[in-house]
Amino acid sequence: MNILVLNCGSSSLKFQIIQTDLEAIKNDQDKMLAKGYIERIGSQAIITLQATGHPPLRTAEPIRDHKSALQYVLKWITNPETKIEGITDLTDIHAIGHRIVHGAEKLKKSVLIDENVIDQIEDCIPLAPLHNPPNLKGVYAAREVFPGIPQVAVFDTAFHSTMPEENYLYAIPYQLYRRFKIRKYGFHGTSHRYIAYRYRKIKGIEREQVNIITLHLGNGCSACAIKNGFSLDTSMGMTPLEGLVMGTRSGDIDPAIVEFLIHNEGSSVDEVFNILNKRSGLLGISGLTNDMRDLLEEEREHQDRRASLAINIFCNRVKKYIGAYLAELNGTDAICFTGGIGENSPEVRRRCLSNLDFFGIKLDDELNEKAVGVKEMKISAPDSKIEVYVIATNEELLIARDTLRVVLNVPRIW
Ligand code: AMP
Numbered sequence: 565m566n567i568l569v570l571n572c573g574s575s576s577l578k579f580q581i582i583q584t585d586l587e588a589i590k591n592d593q594d595k596m597l598a599k600g601y602i603e604r605i606g607s608q609a610i611i612t613l614q615a616t617g618h619p620p621l622r623t624a625e626p627i628r629d630h631k632s633a634l635q636y637v638l639k640w641i642t643n644p645e646t647k648i649e650g651i652t653d654l655t656d657i658h659a660i661g662h663r664i665v666h667g668a669e670k671l672k673k674s675v676l677i678d679e680n681v682i683d684q685i686e687d688c689i690p691l692a693p694l695h696n697p698p699n700l701k702g703v704y705a706a707r708e709v710f711p712g713i714p715q716v717a718v719f720d721t722a723f724h725s726t727m728p729e730e731n732y733l734y735a736i737p738y739q740l741y742r743r744f745k746i747r748k749y750g751f752h753g754t755s756h757r758y759i760a761y762r763y764r765k766i767k768g769i770e771r772e773q774v775n776i777i778t779l780h781l782g783n784g785c786s787a788c789a790i791k792n793g794f795s796l797d798t799s800m801g802m803t804p805l806e807g808l809v810m811g812t813r814s815g816d817i818d819p820a821i822v823e824f825l826i827h828n829e830g831s832s833v834d835e836v837f838n839i840l841n842k843r844s845g846l847l848g849i850s851g852l853t854n855d856m857r858d859l860l861e862e863e864r865e866h867q868d869r870r871a872s873l874a875i876n877i878f879c880n881r882v883k884k885y886i887g888a889y890l891a892e893l894n895g896t897d898a899i900c901f902t903g904g905i906g907e908n909s910p911e912v913r914r915r916c917l918s919n920l921d922f923f924g925i926k927l928d929d930e931l932n933e934k935a936v937g938v939k940e941m942k943i944s945a946p947d948s949k950i951e952v953y954v955i956a957t958n959e960e961l962l963i964a965r966d967t968l969r970v971v972l973n974v975p976r977i978w
Pocket of ligand 1: 781782783784811854855856857858860903904905908909
């Protein structure tokens with residue numbers, strides 16, 4: 565089956581076409597046929613397209629909305645000159661899988677999209693006002709451009725729906741949970757689930773035997789404590805603002821800071837949240853950039869004090885969460901790094917795990933240095949009590965596989 569995987573942001577559309585079936589999943593032989601990214605939808609869009617085995621194409625064209633973006637994608641994938649294996653016509657796309665950020669308490673697993681599911685995704689908008697509306701734009705556009713083709717929603721929150729009450733409730737009046745569903749939901753669930761699945765495959769064990777801590781460190785960052793194969797706790801909260809320090813997001817802060825800024829800086833609520841979401845994290849501390857690569861270079865080349873400070877605050881927060889999860893899990897078998905930073909920065913991994921010998925965590929420095937841009941690699945020393953891995957995430961693959969299973973109505977396993 566050829567699955568079109570869509571991830572729609574407010575002015576962007578990312579896609580992959582993945583050929584998969586149950587046999588391919590079993591043998592890990594799914595094939596990515598093409599991928600692309602259209603950004604700045606609504607003005608002069610920047611378009612990057614690539615059929616597997618061919619060089620990428622970059623172009624800029626005015627694209628009005630998500631529907632026009634998808635029409636552009638359809639025209640490109642069915643153009644004989646693009647040469648995507650087995651795709652010449654609209655009907656060669658057999659199903660569409662959408663990344664949907666928030667499924668709240670009702671949408672706990674991947675589902676076929678119908679009117680009722682759309683209503684439920686709309687009901688989650690107050691909890692994810694920045695994410696669910698553009699995700700839905702993708703669904704509406706796909707219904708128009710690919711009429712009659714089954715569409716499946718895969719939720720970022722779903723993997724964390726197994727968290728126990730004591731981990732997902734905030735210590736605020738219980739009625740607020742009852743009335744507004746204010747609680748921790750967690751995000752990056754598809755990524756944490758993928759890493760747990762790959763770890764299971766690497767070790768050749770059953771799902772119930774997976775006891776690990778996963779660290780998704782990218783522009784957005786989150787940690788997850790996985791017990792017996794299920795999410796026990798995670799660092800992001802009701803929204804993706806809580807937890808680790810991120811590119812531009814603060815992560816955990818004292819909530820009283822919001823009120824303080826409103827009163828002392830004369831900021832509006834929106835302004836404060838703009839600060840916490842867009843002007844904090846690595847960017848806020850360094851005053852330079854949200855890009856970890858550039859901060860490491862500033863530190864190395866110019867000994868920039870605030871670049872160092874930003875990196876150290878980032879790594880120290882990761883370390884604190886590792887400590888908390890080691891306590892919650894009563895130990896762990898492995899720590900797995902993923903995401904742009906987790907997969908590519910030996911220096912950040914080294915700082916996150918430094919001085920943890922009390923817990924028996926020991927990196928192999930040479931292997932750590934080597935693990936840059938790899939698919940999967942163990943980087944702990946042979947005598948480390950807890951293994952450490954770098955595993956490249958692949959949320960699109962999991963979305964494609966979930967989509968296939970939902971369309972075929974076969975149970976999901978990982
Ligand atoms: P993501 O959101 O997963 O694409 O990750 C983006 C983040 O990964 C950015 O902060 C990048 O600076 C960071 N990143 C990518 N490559 C490297 C690298 N080689 N060293 C450090 N950080 C990197």
